[in-house]
Amino acid sequence: MVEDAGQVADLAKRIRTKQSGKSRAASGRLERCPAKQRPSKHPFRSYLMRRKTRIERFLSWNQHRRRLGARKFMRDSEPFEQMKTALIAAGPASQSWKSQRDLGEHFDKLRAEFSGQPELMFHHAKLIVLIRRRVAPQQNYAHFRQLWDAECDFLAETLNIRWLTSAADTFVELDPRPEVRGAGMLASLLANMVKIAETERWLTNSQDQPILPERITELRQRMVPLFEGMSCFAAGQDDTLYNLYWRLKPFFDVRPTGVILHGIYNRLQDADTVFARLRAVHRLKKTEWWES
Numbered sequence: 089m090v091e092d093a094g095q096v097a098d099l100a101k102r103i104r105t106k107q108s109g110k111s112r113a114a115s116g117r118l119e120r121c122p123a124k125q126r127p128s129k130h131p132f133r134s135y136l137m138r139r140k141t142r143i144e145r146f147l148s149w150n151q152h153r154r155r156l157g158a159r160k161f162m163r164d165s166e167p168f169e170q171m172k173t174a175l176i177a178a179g180p181a182s183q184s185w186k187s188q189r190d191l192g193e194h195f196d197k198l199r200a201e202f203s204g205q206p207e208l209m210f211h212h213a214k215l216i217v218l219i220r221r222r223v224a225p226q227q228n229y230a231h232f233r234q235l236w237d238a239e240c241d242f243l244a245e246t247l248n249i250r251w252l253t254s255a256a257d258t259f260v261e262l263d264p265r266p267e268v269r270g271a272g273m274l275a276s277l278l279a280n281m282v283k284i285a286e287t288e289r290w291l292t293n294s295q296d297q298p299i300l301p302e303r304i305t306e307l308r309q310r311m312v313p314l315f316e317g318m319s320c321f322a323a324g325q326d327d328t329l330y331n332l333y334w335r336l337k338p339f340f341d342v343r344p345t346g347v348i349l350h351g352i353y354n355r356l357q358d359a360d361t362v363f364a365r366l367r368a369v370h371r372l373k374k375t376e377w378w379e380s
Contacts, residue, residue, distance in 0.1 A: 252352055
């Protein structure tokens with residue numbers, strides 16, 4: 089029991105000393121400090137994990153340089169039907185890589201990517217680039233939305249997954265309707281998570297490794313833990329992807345992003361992806377997750 093003021097003061101001093109970490113340093117022990125006081129392993133994370141403010145973008149010379157000459161690439165109205173039949177002649181098609189600072193040079197490389205394809209697909213890509221570079225974003229988004237309202241089925245059928253994902257991202261960022269943004273986010277998430285999984289497969293040089301039949305048998309006999317309570321997909325019979333399909337299906341009716349989501353989902357079943365590889369070894373009819 090504490091009997092006088094001196095003892096109280098001494099006790100308080102010892103408590104403060106312990107809390108300040110002096111006693112821990114003296115004993116050579118290290119303890120976790122509170123999250124707010126803990127030094128970050130990544131000193132610039134607080135800067136990187138946020139978007140630039142409007143004033144920061146305005147003061148960025150690089151942002152202005154990337155928009156120089158943009159007005160000449162904008163059109164007030166587009167004859168969509170004519171652009172669907174006009175094919176781009178830009179030599180052998182080659183996929184563009186990395187963004188060029190000069191907008192004209194960037195569009196030249198982008199045009200080559202669509203060589204032999206309808207002009208409308210290149211126009212769609214140009215709108216996305218202009219929106220990304222914040223060139224009259226509201227005006228260009230209005231054109232982008234008009235294009236998808238008029239040619240949703242054509243674009244969903246002809247664009248590849250890269251550009252369908254870019255379209256979904258554009259809707260997510262700018263469309264005022266939550267259901268359109270929600271379906272768009274699902275489309276982007278689905279495509280990008282498969283992209284990440286396939287990238288790791290390439291990085292580990294395991295793209296040519298076959299699925300091992302004995303591992304499939306093992307997954308039928310026991311649970312194989314992964315992380316945070318998750319366990320391996322029981323290849324050949326699991327109903328995880330079957331249930332995923334039926335939970336996604338109502339979103340397919342949301343136009344236009346649900347159409348994008350539906351198209352991406354179906355193509356991932358046929359392309360060389362984890363979906364297709366697991367489909368090849370699936371044996372239980374009632375848990376099939378693909379449409380055809």
